[in-house]
Amino acid sequence: MLGRLNHVALAVPDLGAASEHYREMLGASVSEAQALPEHGVRVVFVELGNTKIELLEPLGEASPIAAFLAKNPKGGMHHVCYEVADIRAARDRLVESGARILGDGEPKIGAHGRPVLFIHPGDLFGTLTELEEV
Numbered sequence: 175m176l177g178r179l180n181h182v183a184l185a186v187p188d189l190g191a192a193s194e195h196y197r198e199m200l201g202a203s204v205s206e207a208q209a210l211p212e213h214g215v216r217v218v219f220v221e222l223g224n225t226k227i228e229l230l231e232p233l234g235e236a237s238p239i240a241a242f243l244a245k246n247p248k249g250g251m252h253h254v255c256y257e258v259a260d261i262r263a264a265r266d267r268l269v270e271s272g273a274r275i276l277g278d279g280e281p282k283i284g285a286h287g288r289p290v291l292f293i294h295p296g297d298l299f300g301t302l303t304e305l306e307e308v
């Protein structure tokens with residue numbers, strides 16, 4: 175069921191400053207910022223060739239990353255995202271195993287225009303996990 179590592183996401187307090195650090199200090203290829211109001215975040219992707227780093231900044235008052243940043247004001251590793259071929263089949267298998275799917279359980283369209291959903295960190299060793307259908 176589990177495919178490639180699509181991205182590792184870092185929550186950051188200032189997306190512009192984080193993008194600049196990755197571009198200038200690390201010499202990385204960094205995308206333009208994209209606002210995703212339906213996810214409550216602004217996002218930038220750092221392209222690594224074999225995978226991506228997703229830099230996330232809260233957008234709006236109900237951002238799902240706000241509490242995480244309040245606990246980790248300098249930022250920190252927020253989630254990992256694995257690719258799957260059939261996201262609903264993957265979800266159903268996880269639910270059968272007792273895992274909690276966040277939100278209403280239905281995939282949303284993510285930053286790459288593909289369906290995504292999230293599994294509660296308490297059900298995967300303290301790691302918030304995103305699945306993306308590719």
Ligand SMILES: CC[C@@H](C(=O)O)C(=O)SCCNC(=O)CCNC(=O)[C@H](O)C(C)(C)COP(=O)(O)OP(=O)(O)OC[C@H]1O[C@@H](n2cnc3c(N)ncnc32)[C@H](O)[C@@H]1OP(=O)(O)O
Binds near residue numbers: 242253300
């Ligand atoms: C850019 C679009 C898309 C993409 O295409 O890639 C994205 O990646 S969007 C990214 C942002 N969206 C989401 O994260 C959606 C799913 N997340 C959530 O629904 C919430 O963040 C959450 C996981 C339910 C947590 O919400 P929060 O408000 O922080 O609730 P709690 O404070 O009650 O936390 C509950 C529990 O979980 C622990 N926690 C919270 N965040 C993380 C985390 N990132 N990694 C590991 N653990 C986390 C938190 O510490 C609490 O633990 P306990 O205290 O032990 O209960």
Ligand SMILES: [Co+2]
Binds near residue numbers: 181183253255304
């Ligand atoms: Co993500």
